[in-house]
Amino acid sequence: MAWLDLPRGYWNPVSETMPRERLRERQFDKLKVQLEHAYAGSRFWRERMDAAGCPPDTIRSLADFSERFPILTREEIIAAEAVDPPYGTLPSVDPRLAVRHHQTSGTSGAQPVRTFDTARDWAWAADMWATGAYAMGVRPGDTALVAFGYGLFIGFWGLQYGLEKIGCRVIPTGSFDSEKRVRLLIEQQCQVLACTPTYALRLALTAEEMGVDLAQSAVKVVIASGEPRPEATKHKIEAAFGAFCGDTAGMTEAATIFMFECAEEPGGCHVIETDYLEEVIDPETLQPCDYGQRGVRLMTSLGREGIQVFRYWSNDLVTKRPHSDCGCGRTWDLYEGGIQGRHDDMRKIRGVWFMPSMVEDVVRKFPEIDEFQCQLVNIEALDTLVVQIEPKPAVREKDYEPLRQRFAAEVKRQLSLTPRVELAAVGTLPRFEMKAKRFQDLTAAPEAVKN
Amino acid sequence: MAWLDLPRGYWNPVSETMPRERLRERQFDKLKVQLEHAYAGSRFWRERMDAAGCPPDTIRSLADFSERFPILTREEIIAAEAVDPPYGTLPSVDPRLAVRHHQTSGTSGAQPVRTFDTARDWAWAADMWATGAYAMGVRPGDTALVAFGYGLFIGFWGLQYGLEKIGCRVIPTGSFDSEKRVRLLIEQQCQVLACTPTYALRLALTAEEMGVDLAQSAVKVVIASGEPRPEATKHKIEAAFGAFCGDTAGMTEAATIFMFECAEEPGGCHVIETDYLEEVIDPETLQPCDYGQRGVRLMTSLGREGIQVFRYWSNDLVTKRPHSDCGCGRTWDLYEGGIQGRHDDMRKIRGVWFMPSMVEDVVRKFPEIDEFQCQLVNIEALDTLVVQIEPKPAVREKDYEPLRQRFAAEVKRQLSLTPRVELAAVGTLPRFEMKAKRFQDLTAAPEAVKN
Numbered sequence: 001m002a003w004l005d006l007p008r009g010y011w012n013p014v015s016e017t018m019p020r021e022r023l024r025e026r027q028f029d030k031l032k033v034q035l036e037h038a039y040a041g042s043r044f045w046r047e048r049m050d051a052a053g054c055p056p057d058t059i060r061s062l063a064d065f066s067e068r069f070p071i072l073t074r075e076e077i078i079a080a081e082a083v084d085p086p087y088g089t090l091p092s093v094d095p096r097l098a099v100r101h102h103q104t105s106g107t108s109g110a111q112p113v114r115t116f117d118t119a120r121d122w123a124w125a126a127d128m129w130a131t132g133a134y135a136m137g138v139r140p141g142d143t144a145l146v147a148f149g150y151g152l153f154i155g156f157w158g159l160q161y162g163l164e165k166i167g168c169r170v171i172p173t174g175s176f177d178s179e180k181r182v183r184l185l186i187e188q189q190c191q192v193l194a195c196t197p198t199y200a201l202r203l204a205l206t207a208e209e210m211g212v213d214l215a216q217s218a219v220k221v222v223i224a225s226g227e228p229r230p231e232a233t234k235h236k237i238e239a240a241f242g243a244f245c246g247d248t249a250g251m252t253e254a255a256t257i258f259m260f261e262c263a264e265e266p267g268g269c270h271v272i273e274t275d276y277l278e279e280v281i282d283p284e285t286l287q288p289c290d291y292g293q294r295g296v297r298l299m300t301s302l303g304r305e306g307i308q309v310f311r312y313w314s315n316d317l318v319t320k321r322p323h324s325d326c327g328c329g330r331t332w333d334l335y336e337g338g339i340q341g342r343h344d345d346m347r348k349i350r351g352v353w354f355m356p357s358m359v360e361d362v363v364r365k366f367p368e369i370d371e372f373q374c375q376l377v378n379i380e381a382l383d384t385l386v387v388q389i390e391p392k393p394a395v396r397e398k399d400y401e402p403l404r405q406r407f408a409a410e411v412k413r414q415l416s417l418t419p420r421v422e423l424a425a426v427g428t429l430p431r432f433e434m435k436a437k438r439f440q441d442l443t444a445a446p447e448a449v450k451n
Numbered sequence: 452m453a454w455l456d457l458p459r460g461y462w463n464p465v466s467e468t469m470p471r472e473r474l475r476e477r478q479f480d481k482l483k484v485q486l487e488h489a490y491a492g493s494r495f496w497r498e499r500m501d502a503a504g505c506p507p508d509t510i511r512s513l514a515d516f517s518e519r520f521p522i523l524t525r526e527e528i529i530a531a532e533a534v535d536p537p538y539g540t541l542p543s544v545d546p547r548l549a550v551r552h553h554q555t556s557g558t559s560g561a562q563p564v565r566t567f568d569t570a571r572d573w574a575w576a577a578d579m580w581a582t583g584a585y586a587m588g589v590r591p592g593d594t595a596l597v598a599f600g601y602g603l604f605i606g607f608w609g610l611q612y613g614l615e616k617i618g619c620r621v622i623p624t625g626s627f628d629s630e631k632r633v634r635l636l637i638e639q640q641c642q643v644l645a646c647t648p649t650y651a652l653r654l655a656l657t658a659e660e661m662g663v664d665l666a667q668s669a670v671k672v673v674i675a676s677g678e679p680r681p682e683a684t685k686h687k688i689e690a691a692f693g694a695f696c697g698d699t700a701g702m703t704e705a706a707t708i709f710m711f712e713c714a715e716e717p718g719g720c721h722v723i724e725t726d727y728l729e730e731v732i733d734p735e736t737l738q739p740c741d742y743g744q745r746g747v748r749l750m751t752s753l754g755r756e757g758i759q760v761f762r763y764w765s766n767d768l769v770t771k772r773p774h775s776d777c778g779c780g781r782t783w784d785l786y787e788g789g790i791q792g793r794h795d796d797m798r799k800i801r802g803v804w805f806m807p808s809m810v811e812d813v814v815r816k817f818p819e820i821d822e823f824q825c826q827l828v829n830i831e832a833l834d835t836l837v838v839q840i841e842p843k844p845a846v847r848e849k850d851y852e853p854l855r856q857r858f859a860a861e862v863k864r865q866l867s868l869t870p871r872v873e874l875a876a877v878g879t880l881p882r883f884e885m886k887a888k889r890f891q892d893l894t895a896a897p898e899a900v901k902n
Contacts, residue, residue: 096591096592096620097592099618099621100620100623101620101639122615140547150600150623151624152622167570171551171552171603172608174600174602174625175602175626
């Protein structure tokens with residue numbers, strides 16, 4: 001079956017290479033259908049559109065929609081769900097049509113966002129994942145190991161169904177520990193690994209301890225999702241697995257991914273513009289950003305029937321770049337460096353903008369460092385960045401202090417901030433299998449500290 | 452959408468109620484296609500059929516097949532897979548067409564059986580599960596909580612896809628503990644729970660400790676699979692959940708279930724005869740058993756294209772009964788009491804036939820007993836059944852000895868065997884989330900004891 005090996009660049013060739021004029025027309029056609037569907041089926045959306053004076057038949061263009069349609073916040077979703085749990089007034093169809101239930105972890109003390117998918121939604125969600133995985137080089141006949149807990153987190157569920165749709169042999173490893181996963185990865189000659197960036201690094205470390213060289217394995221693509229992922233982390237994963245590490249991101253509120261990094265490695269991710277209308281706005285002025293300007297992304301999903309979102313404040317910080325910056329032929333614009341951080345994690349420290357992902361970017365350049373944590377602390381009336389670093393077991397104690405100093409100097413050089421760097425004993429910092437939590441702001445109000 | 456509530460008895464009305472003559476014709480037509488497919492695609496099967504003098508075109512009838520076609524053992528599958536792992540010479544199609552990989556646990560020291568499913572196989576596997584779940588009363592619009600680890604075990608994976616196919620809202624709980632699962636079951640008002648019988652009892656116990664009365668929950672069906680399940684266990688589950696507890700069983704070697712208990716509760720399980728040709732034979736003489744005679748089931752799968760099995764020695768002990776013993780209208784014959792035990796677990800103790808499931812049947816009648824273990828031990832040259840029972844924490848110590856005596860008397864009464872019964876301290880016996888292991892034969896050869 002040599003035809004399985006034939007190269008083919010796109011999962012949906014026509015929609016991925018459509019001229020931008022046509023793309024905009026298609027977005028507007030889909031938007032109108034979505035608005036009408038929401039207005040007819042969802043109490044929440046009907047009341048909201050009526051109150052804002054923008055029922056579906058009054059929306060004249062994409063620009064008109066962006067100007068007049070109200071922004072949706074996470075708090076509003078939570079409030080609408082609380083009216084009649086689990087889904088409240090939001091759904092546009094009877095939730096009994098759902099084939100799946102998912103929710104966010106709600107670990108930070110906040111209420112989880114709950115969601116369902118109809119059979120149609122779920123097929124669409126898998127198609128979005130197939131679009132992204134295919135662009136990363138995943139092909140029919142590949143074998144993929146999926147490493148996550150298979151609980152209510154939606155992300156890797158959609159991925160699994162997407163890989164099946166492509167025609168991959170999927171190996172689910174819900175209840176497995178890292179050693180067992182490394183062994184399966186080798187035994188089953190997997191070409192694809194799917195997990196969070198944090199967990200990919202953990203698997204690499206486990207393999208090292210087992211004396212297994214993953215760079216010699218069959219793995220060709222690591223699909224990393226679930227967390228922002230700085231460049232240095234990507235390179236570290238690529239070195240460990242001898243593979244391309246593709247970035248992607250989705251949201252529970254959208255059921256699936258909205259962007260992916262193609263194998264051309266354009267330095268960012270393509271937005272799936274046929275299925276999402278993405279706006280980038282200045283978080284202060286709420287005015288649209290141009291290419292090259294960092295702002296918060298507002299998401300409008302064009303592909304879902306069960307629970308819909310229009311102009312959803314994602315809290316993700318992004319910078320849009322034109323599609324022409326990538327040579328893959330897709331006409332879909334890019335988010336430079338993927339998700340650069342979270343707007344509510346962004347802090348001005350002594351006049352300098354800071355995001356936690358910046359610290360990770362430095363850490364990953366130090367092979368001697370195993371884990372880290374960072375905090376923003378008020379010390380003698382000054383906001384101070386405190387970073388704890390945990391050396392690998394192999395590092396000798398006499399090298400601890402020089403490591404600490406070199407790391408502090410590098411943070412200062414890259415972030416223009418003088419951190420307080422502390423050493424943590426081997427094995428003492430928390431480890432993460434799913435979404436890592438490595439930043440705490442202790443300068444905020446006491447209520448927030450509890451979260 | 453009141454139509455969702457309309458009763459309808461069968462998932463596949465025509466095939467479930469087909470006259471038996473037509474059913475036999477259909478089985479033979481399907482068998483011929485399966486044999487030809489295996490002969491054309493599988494080295495293992497081609498060589499085997501040629502060696503036995505029964506290539507596809509020589510098989511003249513179902514009876515002819517049963518008389519001449521060789522029996523397949525687990526050891527032969529393992530040997531065929533070892534030739535070129537993971538699937539060896541068995542597959543009838545290129546394994547690159549697989550969408551899933553699964554394997555047995557291999558925990559007992561034996562090699563695991565590995566298997567894959569093509570997209571077509573997987574759709575068929577889900578349809579078998581849908582057939583069973585629908586017969587138990589699961590309907591579109593129901594919400595189902597699936598409680599297992601989502602590793603390589605195939606069973607509940609097929610169930611999940613089958614429930615989606617029916618149109619249920621599925622809630623996967625791979626990484627959850629029992630408390631979290633109980634909370635979700637209540638919060639999401641689940642009508643359906645799917646897990647092993649052992650785990651259903653564990654959830655019931657957890658709920659009791661949490662002060663939650665599951666009998667007041669929305670649960671109407673507990674789909675219990677993965678283990679033989681004596682009647683007393685069924686009744687205990689039904690009392691705890693205030694629900695119907697439906698039995699079913701499958702095998703990794705068949706990808707999905709081959710029998711299910713319908714809501715009429717016929718005292719056993721219907722065989723999915725359109726998709727399986729099941730023979731029951733005497734394990735000593737290998738001659739076919741009549742209705743009412745206990746024997747070992749030989750399985751021929753009529754629905755799978757990737758890896759096929761013909762006349763597979765399942766090791767399951769069953770007794771076939773005619774379909775007319777059930778009032779549901781299905782024309783599919785029954786296995787009385789489902790799987791009654793495993794042939795290699797069956798022992799003659801002092802002239803009396805014994806199966807471990809018989810002990811479980813007694814245990815479940817004692818609400819004071821939490822867990823148990825049983826062993827066959829040679830004491831003073833006599834084979835003796837030793838049963839350890841662990842009382843619930845609520846049982847007072849002064850009641851321990853009377854409990855021990857009552858239990859011993861009941862075992863003697865039901866099994867005609869005099870056991871040695873020992874009390875185990877609270878919390879000391881092993882607990883099981885998946886397939887329980889509660890029997891050890893210490894009279895066997897040392898090699899076997901290690902397993």
